[in-house]
Amino acid sequence: MLFSFIFAAFDLNNLLEFNRTLVEQGELWRLFTSQFVHANYAHLGLNCLGIFLIWLLHGEYTSARRYAFNVSVLAVWCGLGVYLFCPSIHIYTGLSALLHGVIIWGAVKDTTLGLKSGYLLFVGVWIKIVMEQINGPDASIGKLINSTVAIDAHLIGAIGGTLLAIPLVVTYLKNKNAT
Template identity: 55%
Template sequence: MFGLNLPLSRNYILPPIVLSVIAILLMALDLRDMLEFHRQLISEGEFWRILSSQYIHTNWTHLGLNLIGILFIWILHAEHTSTSRYFTHIILLGIWTGVGIWLFCPDIKVYTGLSGLLHGIIVWGALKDIQTKEPTGVLLFLGIAGKLAWEQYAGPSAEVGNLINSRVAIESHLIGAIGGVVLAIPLFKEKFGLAKN
């Protein structure tokens, strides 16, 4: 019988719990109208929506799917990060995804959800796996790349869209994943000795 060696240290478990609690509280307090990415209102000066929209959801199913994503990432990659790095990543990737949607996705008028930045976090984790020679790193990275390619080819899932009461913003997945690659650049500077002494 095998046992899971879960990363249960406080340093590993606290950040995803805090992120989950924040997302749950924002949903319970029904702050979507105030915090969602709303292109017209952002253009009128409500710039906080670029970031705040990343942490709110259309409904409880949408939130539940992203909480599963947080759990999955914790199981896979908690030991790669620290509390400060975790929160730095979720803020930087939140800004990156929001700004990317604003600049490159003019057809997206309203957006909510963690999925864009979560794609960035899992891509960073896969690249960290590769840097540390974890055997599953390449497979995970290729799996995410294949998922993103399929989404861009086939379009958003209508079934998931019905569950979350919104079109799945596959563009945010790609933008977030690119952000994860950008965040991983220093890992490979270290790996190949390109960092300045």
């Protein structure tokens, strides 16, 4: 959140946003940094609210190191995913794709700790993703952030979070079978 606020305060979107043309010209950092800049302060505020809610849900078992690792991996994953699989997206900003991945990882972590709410959260996020794919982006959110909601990026983020959680499931199953 701190980086996102700094980037917004100094109006660094032109330097950091995903810009397909500039990425193709070699500005590869944009694949990563685009996750941390926003269309406007409403967009930033919504994403910060998401971070806060995720931290409330999963903060007690997510160390700063683990969170930084997950965020970094998902930032690269989402940037590459948008580049490779969303050719119609020319400009992209925002944490929401990455946040979908973080919340999926947290939901899986919940399940490995025996919390039934993890299953509900995991399924709920995937239902949201499917509904977005069927119905398209939420127009009211798009109006609020003055940008098109990149629902395909949400899908990419959720897939990334699911893949990132595979080691949790493997460890859980190994420990369960050992007892």
